[in-house]
Amino acid sequence: MACEVGRRDFLRWLAMSGAGLAAAGLAPAVFAQEAAAAGSDVVVLTPVTVIDATGAPARSDVAIVLVGDRVAWIGPPADLPPAEGARVLDGRGKYVIPGLCDMHTHGADMVAVPELHVVNGVTTIREMWGYPENRVVRDRIERGELLGPRMVLASGIIDGPVSLLEPPVVRVSTEDEARAAVRTAKAEGAEFVKVYSYLGRDTFAAVADECARQGLPFGGHWPYRVTIPEASAAGQRSFEHLYGMGIHTSTRRDEFLARLAGQRFDPAAPRAFYNLVAELDRQGTLSHSPARAQALFELLVHNGSWLSPTLIVNRVISAPAETYAHDPRLRYVLPSLRDYWKERIKVFAPVTPREIAEREAYFQALLGLLGDAYRAGVGVIGGTDCPNPYSFPGFGLHDDLEFLVKAGLSPMQALQTVTRDAARYLGRQDTAGTVTVGKVADLVVLDANPLDGIGAVRRIDTVISRGRILDRAKRAKVLADVERAVQTSAPVARTGAPKRDCC
Numbered sequence: 151m152a153c154e155v156g157r158r159d160f161l162r163w164l165a166m167s168g169a170g171l172a173a174a175g176l177a178p179a180v181f182a183q184e185a186a187a188a189g190s191d192v193v194v195l196t197p198v199t200v201i202d203a204t205g206a207p208a209r210s211d212v213a214i215v216l217v218g219d220r221v222a223w224i225g226p227p228a229d230l231p232p233a234e235g236a237r238v239l240d241g242r243g244k245y246v247i248p249g250l251c252d253m254h255t256h257g258a259d260m261v262a263v264p265e266l267h268v269v270n271g272v273t274t275i276r277e278m279w280g281y282p283e284n285r286v287v288r289d290r291i292e293r294g295e296l297l298g299p300r301m302v303l304a305s306g307i308i309d310g311p312v313s314l315l316e317p318p319v320v321r322v323s324t325e326d327e328a329r330a331a332v333r334t335a336k337a338e339g340a341e342f343v344k345v346y347s348y349l350g351r352d353t354f355a356a357v358a359d360e361c362a363r364q365g366l367p368f369g370g371h372w373p374y375r376v377t378i379p380e381a382s383a384a385g386q387r388s389f390e391h392l393y394g395m396g397i398h399t400s401t402r403r404d405e406f407l408a409r410l411a412g413q414r415f416d417p418a419a420p421r422a423f424y425n426l427v428a429e430l431d432r433q434g435t436l437s438h439s440p441a442r443a444q445a446l447f448e449l450l451v452h453n454g455s456w457l458s459p460t461l462i463v464n465r466v467i468s469a470p471a472e473t474y475a476h477d478p479r480l481r482y483v484l485p486s487l488r489d490y491w492k493e494r495i496k497v498f499a500p501v502t503p504r505e506i507a508e509r510e511a512y513f514q515a516l517l518g519l520l521g522d523a524y525r526a527g528v529g530v531i532g533g534t535d536c537p538n539p540y541s542f543p544g545f546g547l548h549d550d551l552e553f554l555v556k557a558g559l560s561p562m563q564a565l566q567t568v569t570r571d572a573a574r575y576l577g578r579q580d581t582a583g584t585v586t587v588g589k590v591a592d593l594v595v596l597d598a599n600p601l602d603g604i605g606a607v608r609r610i611d612t613v614i615s616r617g618r619i620l621d622r623a624k625r626a627k628v629l630a631d632v633e634r635a636v637q638t639s640a641p642v643a644r645t646g647a648p649k650r651d652c653c
Contacts, residue, residue, distance in 0.1 A: 160233035198241030249273030249592030251572035254533030264298025270544030271594035305335030309346035328356035396434030435515035447526035456529035461553035521558030
């Protein structure tokens with residue numbers, strides 16, 4: 151039996167076999183020296199089956215070495231010298247995938263939300279509404295004071311003077327105000343700007359131009375006063391919730407757009423316009439034009455615009471209000487938020503048998519549209535829009551992956567929307583998104599193969615986030631602590647806190 155080598159010798163061995171580290175832009179010798187000096191933990195996960203999310207077949211009987219916050223080596227267990235002081239995790243019968251990225255979230259500053267993401271394997275989130283409270287949470291996570299995911303944080307939501315949202319939404323009426331809002335976002339450290347539905351045509355153009363000047367990407371809702379092709383051509387990188395897709399792929403497209411152009415935003419009843427768009431979107435799927443759909447998809451691909459469909463939210467508002475009333479995951483939700491969900495869903499949920507049938511048909515049509523868009527090459531990023539009603543932080547991304555498969559994506563393709571493709575969208579493909587030497591040590595260890603059925607993403611054994619190991623026992627403790635915390639916490643009351651129906 152081979153003798154165990156000391157920690158420094160083990161790191162030196164990693165450096166000597168560090169072709170993967172060099173390919174990742176890390177000088178192997180420097181990596182080993184810095185890791186030794188920092189006292190970085192060494193973790194060996196073996197033997198496992200690796201699903202690296204590159205699209206390559208699963209690799210069985212593999213060992214993975216983590217040093218601190220990095221994947222340092224991947225190879226056959228037989229090639230790995232036994233290391234004194236390394237923590238060895240038994241991976242027999244387990245499957246390793248990259249940490250998941252929820253590309254549309256809210257409420258990271260709410261009680262227990264960051265923890266719920268991580269214990270469910272969500273190690274990165276794109277937080278779609280930036281304000282002081284969640285910037286504080288992001289900083290606490292970065293300092294290691296709070297268990298939570300890596301956060302990519304938006305600007306404040308920029309909308310028109312008429313809006314569905316309450317403060318801290320940023321309402322702009324002029325081009326100067328729109329440009330100032332973008333400059334403020336950059337000064338506050340936003341990584342991208344979020345645009346909303348009721349922006350005017352001129353103010354949207356000003357936001358787009360100022361984002362280009364400031365070097366900030368922007369995405370968000372379809373701004374009703376411009377068409378999706380116009381917004382895409384102006385640089386909008388993501389379109390959320392599939393809003394407007396039914397209208398823009400309909401034989402009646404021009405009729406619907408003309409009707410919207412002639413309808414004003416009513417400050418006394420701002421939701422009336424939203425409701426009209428929703429109905430025209432539904433009608434649009436009944437008069438679908440494959441040719442118009444293909445032309446739109448080709449334009450999105452050409453412009454580099456992505457779709458963020460948030461299918462779980464579309465599912466929830468397509469079902470009767472009581473559908474999720476007894477979901478066992480409600481025990482991890484603040485009672486005040488549960489009460490809010492119960493009442494708020496009534497605004498959207500269908501009631502009569504006809505409404506229920508129409509909404510179900512519409513949801514199925516959206517799944518078909520998304521599948522067609524993906525096959526046409528449009529980038530798709532998975533996300534949940536949590537914590538809107540019954541979109542559970544962390545858990546909801548598992549739901550969303552199942553709907554992506556129902557839309558026609560393979561399990562591998564669905565997984566890639568929240569790993570490899572999410573990292574590519576965020577510009578982090580060199581450091582995250584796949585199980586690759588040199589990339590961050592954000593991994594999920596599963597009890598079953600997600601390529602055989604995407605529901606296996608729920609069967610989590612261990613989550614490794616920033617190199618921190620949450621095994622089955624630790625995950626159970628975090629969930630128990632969350633359940634206790636939400637029952638004993640006072641209702642959230644913050645100055646400037648957003649309304650919970652932001653999308």
